[in-house]
Amino acid sequence: MAIRAAKAAGALGVEVDLRFTADGVGVLSHDADIERATGLPGLVRAMTLAQLREIDFSATHRNRDRFPNEKVRAPRTATACQASFIGR
Numbered sequence: 356m357a358i359r360a361a362k363a364a365g366a367l368g369v370e371v372d373l374r375f376t377a378d379g380v381g382v383l384s385h386d387a388d389i390e391r392a393t394g395l396p397g398l399v400r401a402m403t404l405a406q407l408r409e410i411d412f413s414a415t416h417r418n419r420d421r422f423p424n425e426k427v428r429a430p431r432t433a434t435a436c437q438a439s440f441i442g443r
Contacts, residue, residue, distance in 0.1 A: 358383075359422075374399040376407060383428045391415065404429055 361369050374384045376399060389397045392412045399407065404427075413425035
């Protein structure tokens with residue numbers, strides 16, 4: 356949501372937080388705990404990507420009408436970060 360809003364506002368860049376799932380996939384998530392965004396308890400690191408993708412990350416957001424049923428993102432660049440992180 357925030358990345359799309361920043362792009363629409365003309366931002367030249369954004370800062371993101373990358374967290375790893377239980378199955379080692381890098382996802383974009385500001386919080387380690389998903390409760391603030393979803394209303395559900397849980398930690399990103401304790402859930403698989405498949406489990407996280409079942410959850411609406413816009414559930415408690417004030418702009419949920421503009422971004423309904425928002426899913427967690429696992430961008431290709433996150434995969435590159437994952438490989439270098441795990442490879443150490």
